[in-house]
Amino acid sequence: MDITSEFKFYLNKLFPMNRSLTGEQNRETLKIIKDIIPIKVHEYSSGSKVFDWVIPEEWNVVEAWVKNSKGEKVIDFNNSNLHLVSYSEPIQKKVSLEELQKKLHFLEQIPEAIPYRTSYYSKDWGFCLSYNDYIGKVINNPGDFEIFIDCNFKKGGLSIGEILIPGRNQKEILISCYICHPSMANDSLSGVLITAFLARELLKIQKDLEHSYRIVFVPETIGAIAYSYYNLEKMRKIERGLVITTCGGKGRLGYKRAKDGDDFINQMTEDVFYENGDEFLTYDFDINGSDERQYSSIGIGINCVTITKDKYYEYNYYHTSLDNLDFVLPENLKKTFDRYLQLINKLDKNIVYTNLKPYGEIMLSKYNLFSGDGGSFLPSMKLTEKEIILWLMHLCDGEMPLYMIAKKINVKLEELYAIAKKLEMENILRVELDL
Ligand code: ZN
Numbered sequence: 495m496d497i498t499s500e501f502k503f504y505l506n507k508l509f510p511m512n513r514s515l516t517g518e519q520n521r522e523t524l525k526i527i528k529d530i531i532p533i534k535v536h537e538y539s540s541g542s543k544v545f546d547w548v549i550p551e552e553w554n555v556v557e558a559w560v561k562n563s564k565g566e567k568v569i570d571f572n573n574s575n576l577h578l579v580s581y582s583e584p585i586q587k588k589v590s591l592e593e594l595q596k597k598l599h600f601l602e603q604i605p606e607a608i609p610y611r612t613s614y615y616s617k618d619w620g621f622c623l624s625y626n627d628y629i630g631k632v633i634n635n636p637g638d639f640e641i642f643i644d645c646n647f648k649k650g651g652l653s654i655g656e657i658l659i660p661g662r663n664q665k666e667i668l669i670s671c672y673i674c675h676p677s678m679a680n681d682s683l684s685g686v687l688i689t690a691f692l693a694r695e696l697l698k699i700q701k702d703l704e705h706s707y708r709i710v711f712v713p714e715t716i717g718a719i720a721y722s723y724y725n726l727e728k729m730r731k732i733e734r735g736l737v738i739t740t741c742g743g744k745g746r747l748g749y750k751r752a753k754d755g756d757d758f759i760n761q762m763t764e765d766v767f768y769e770n771g772d773e774f775l776t777y778d779f780d781i782n783g784s785d786e787r788q789y790s791s792i793g794i795g796i797n798c799v800t801i802t803k804d805k806y807y808e809y810n811y812y813h814t815s816l817d818n819l820d821f822v823l824p825e826n827l828k829k830t831f832d833r834y835l836q837l838i839n840k841l842d843k844n845i846v847y848t849n850l851k852p853y854g855e856i857m858l859s860k861y862n863l864f865s866g867d868g869g870s871f872l873p874s875m876k877l878t879e880k881e882i883i884l885w886l887m888h889l890c891d892g893e894m895p896l897y898m899i900a901k902k903i904n905v906k907l908e909e910l911y912a913i914a915k916k917l918e919m920e921n922i923l924r925v926e927l928d929l
Contacts, residue, residue, distance in 0.1 A: 497691060497831070501824035504530070504687055505679060509819055512575040512676045515614055515713045516540075516552040516652045523673050523686070524655040527711060530690040531697065536724075537651030544723035547716055550614065552650030553581050555643075560594070560621055563637030569621050575676040576815050579620035580612040584645050588638045598632070600625040607814035610678060614716075619643055624815075654721055655711035659696050661703030663927045666728075667841055668735035668796060669693070670785050674713035679822035681806050681813065684742030686711060688831050692738075695835060704842050704925075708732065718785035722794050729789075734759050734841060735798035737786045740812075741830040742822035743804025748775030750783060750805065752797035753790040758897055759841070763799050765907075766836045777805060801837065803830050840897070843911040847923040848892035856887065861920045877905060882913050890914070890923055 495503070507526060511519045524535050542549045558571035558578045571578045579599070589597075597620040599611050605625035613620065623632070632639075655673070669692060671685040693709045708728070712721050722729055734752075747767065751760045755778070767774040781787060784806065786798040802808075803826055811817040864879060877885070882905060889899045896914060900907040917923040 498824045498828045500691070501687055501827045504690075505683065505819055505822065505824065505827075508683055508686070509677055509679055510575075512555060513674055514553055514580045514612075514676065515550055515674050515716055516650065517554045520653045520673055520713065524653055524711060527655055527686070527690050531657055531693045533655040533657045533693075533709075533711065536654050536656060538654070538720045538724070539651055540649045542720075544716075544720040547719050549652050549716065549720060550581075551647040552652075553645060553647055555645040558582070558621075558643040558645065561640040561642075562631070562635040563639070565640075568627070568631040568635070568639075569623050574608055574815055576608045576610050576622055576678075578643065579618070579622065580610075580676065581614045582619035582643050582645060583617055583647075585619050585641055585643045588640055590638055591633070591635060594632070594639050594641070597621060598623060598628065600628045601814065604810065604814060604816065607811065607816045610676070610813040610815075652713065652717060652720060654713075654717055656721075657693055657709045659693065659700055659703065659707040659709065661700065661706045661842070662925070663705050663845065664731060665928060666706045666708045666732045667838070668729075668732045668789065668798070669707060669709045669738065670718065670735065670789065671711055671738045672714035672717065672785060673711045674717065677815070678813070678817040679819050680740050680743045680804055680809070680811075680817050682714070682739050684803075684822055684827055684830075685739035688741055688827060688834060689738045691831060692834055692838065696838070704845050705733065712785070714785060715788065718788040722788060726794075729794055729796070732796050735786070735789050735796040736834065736837070737784050737789065737798045737800045738834065739784050739800060739802070740806045741801060741803045741834075742827040743809055744821060744823070744826065745804040745809060746775055747772050747830065747833065748777060748802045748805055750777040750786070750800040750802065751779050752799050753779045753786070754797050755779065757797045758844075758895075759797055759799050761901075762840050762844075762897065763801065763837055765840065766833050769836070770833065772833075775805070777802075782807075799837075801830060801833050840907050843907055844895050844897040845911075846892065846895050846926040847886070847890040847914055847918070848926055849887050849890045849922070850924050851887070851922055855884065856922060858883065861922065863916055863920065877903065879913065882910065883917065886910070886914055886917060886923065892926055
């Protein structure tokens with residue numbers, strides 16, 4: 495199966511599930527991800543204090559519906575898990591239209607869409623429905639409604655998935671996505687699938703990796719906070735992060751910039767778009783958003799970017815039932831997947847070398863460095879291979895990363911890396927690990 499077909503297969507498989515902050519369906523989601531990559535699943539116990547937060551009780555739903563006075567179900571969780579406000583309390587009672595209306599959510603401006611609502615941290619209940627159904631099925635009912643929400647809260651666990659892929663350097667790159675959304679495809683399923691398949695690619699090329707990778711599947715906010723709490727020391731080894739979400743829509747590619755606007759990862763992400771000839775949108779760092787809000791906080795301090803294709807907040811179907819499998823196509827996922835893979839490839843090669851022969855120029859002819867005469871121009875470069883070697887000898891001072899050197903002498907990072915690697919083989923350059 496090619497990767498586009500695999501995206502399709504897993505989109506179909508994972509889309510219907512009722513994910514939330516916690517619960518069996520989150521565990522089931524992680525189990526399905528295990529078919530793609532060997533993640534480890536950790537459970538953080540309900541009630542545990544994690545920084546300023548407490549892990550909530552586990553929530554599972556059996557059924558939920560609203561019946562009209564004729565006994566017909568006018569809203570049914572079985573038809574769409576978005577119908578029930580996530581983390582609703584159990585309830586069974588008769589209510590008047592007026593009482594029910596206070597607990598209903600719909601969108602007049604997109605009348606066919608069911609909105610997505612949560613009530614994680616205040617005990618409440620509610621239903622979501624399309625405005626069309628509200629007008630057609632609810633408003634004209636002459637008598638009372640019967641409400642039934644069969645769900646339970648219990649002391650349990652908040653489930654997260656993790657895979658660590660060690661490379662040559664212990665310095666890590668974080669890749670994080672969130673698994674807490676029920677049936678919506680762009681937010682957050684697109685990010686879950688791209689993350690899983692990126693992890694699989696990294697496993698394939700593990701022996702060549704310069705960096706180590708920490709890849710996590712967590713419920714948004716509380717999951718990222720809990721994960722950071724339990725791994726704080728390790729998180730400090732993280733060099734940069736990718737928070738992967740809303741990346742499979744029909745609209746334009748874009749990216750949310752790192753908290754530090756001058757950080758190289760912003761430029762590096764744009765390089766990927768330019769190399770592909772993509773038009774792209776740019777979003778400055780903002781305190782609203784996804785888990786970069788946690789990872790970039792002062793105490794954790796990781797600069798993260800997010801490559802998007804229809805970013806959260808920006809598309810009409812955001813947090814509605816129309817964020818579905820008509821909106822997110824496997825081909826769109828493949829496009830964003832390729833951009834992420836290219837970005838990771840660049841991040842990985844951005845390492846630091848020290849020149850072991852710093853006194854004057856080396857006698858180039860002594861070494862086995864050139865396939866040709868060394869005067870040949872490389873495809874994308876204005877410099878000859880020999881000139882690039884001499885630049886590396888001048889700039890590899892044990893501090894300047896390869897990406898900075900590449901920008902300074904205007905060559906492609908990947909090609910510079912290939913030449914630096916040859917110098918390493920000849921013991922002319924030494925890689926600086928764990929700076
Ligand atoms: Zn969301």
